[in-house]
Amino acid sequence: MIGFSERLRALPGYPLAEIPAIKRRLIERGMDVIDLGAGDNDTPPPAVAVDAMTAALRDPAYSKYGFQQGLPEFRRAASHWIERRFGVAWNPATEILPLIGSKEGISHLPLAVINPGDVAIVPEPGYQAYLGGALLAGATPHIAPLRADRGFLLELDDVPAATLDRAKIVFLNYPNNPTAAVAPRDYLERTVRICRERGILLCYDNAYCDLTFDDYRAPSIFEIPGAADVAIECFSLSKSFSMTGWRLGFAAGPAPFVGALTRVKSYVDTGPFLAVQKAGAAALDRAEELVRPIRDELERRRDAAVAALRTAGFTVESPKAAMYLWIPLPAGIASATYARRALEDFGVVTLPGSGFGPAGEGFFRIALTVGADRLSEAAERLGRALEATRRGALATTA
């Protein structure tokens, strides 16, 4: 009998894990299912990326191991994009690192800083790779609840001093998944200050920095003075360019932090496929023109979904960024019960807030991954699902 590790047993169930099977069963029964679960947009990847990838596939040089150095052209494109986008300069050879999707880099990063007994500060609700990476590295997670009345900001001031003393890494993600919150500059300043005082590595997950609406512009953590003493930033091509399945992202930051992650990765992977890096370089070189239509479409979807959800009886804020709506449920309705009802009886895949940890209870998330008409249809069904769940809750308490 093989005994599994404490680390493995500590990992909670992955929230998206059971949805595909339920969805398949419903579709086989003839149900029209609207999937607003995963943050995987229905828009195609850019033609320049597809063309670059196709050409690279015909050149055997791109079929070689990339190793951590990868394709210098991709590192340069990433560095130039950061400079254009945020006005921050990084050396492509030592301060940029290609990732097999940003999830890979984020989840491996704790291995570079965690010793037994160390704490990793993890937002909840939050992207699962933070908790997973922390647990797999043997860290003691400190769960920091993101509260609606605090703008869903992870406040290090709220963490007990003794825990802060043991903390080696904190994960921040703004624009945020799942809450769609954005971080004001003064918040980032005080967080950087505390990380510097306490010697905590700040992993700034900026996967949604391009998906911003109205006049909002998402900053890099390195626009904050002093951040270079403590931070590393992770970017993704998944959301900005609708390239989720290509698995490409990159880390950026001071050479010691990027170098530490490189060292970890050199033992666990051999870098993203070079042809994918070639395609990523082509996309990054034209980021401004390629991202605009994706952002405009998401903004239209946000407006349609918010309006339709309000009509359907929900109280929902119109977010400034990301690709999600984080929607409060009326008191007394468990998010898992509601999400199951919405899927099984009304054919809408959502994610229950509790799937992001107990602090996510009371909310559910939808992703703006289908067109405005389908979102409006989904909102109407979600309203009916709410009524049905309420009636069910009344029936069980009666």
Ligand SMILES: Cc1ncc(COP(=O)(O)O)c(C=O)c1O
């Ligand atoms: C907050 C956040 N960070 C990172 C990622 C991972 O993106 P990638 O596809 O680059 O691994 C996601 C994906 O959903 C995300 O929501």
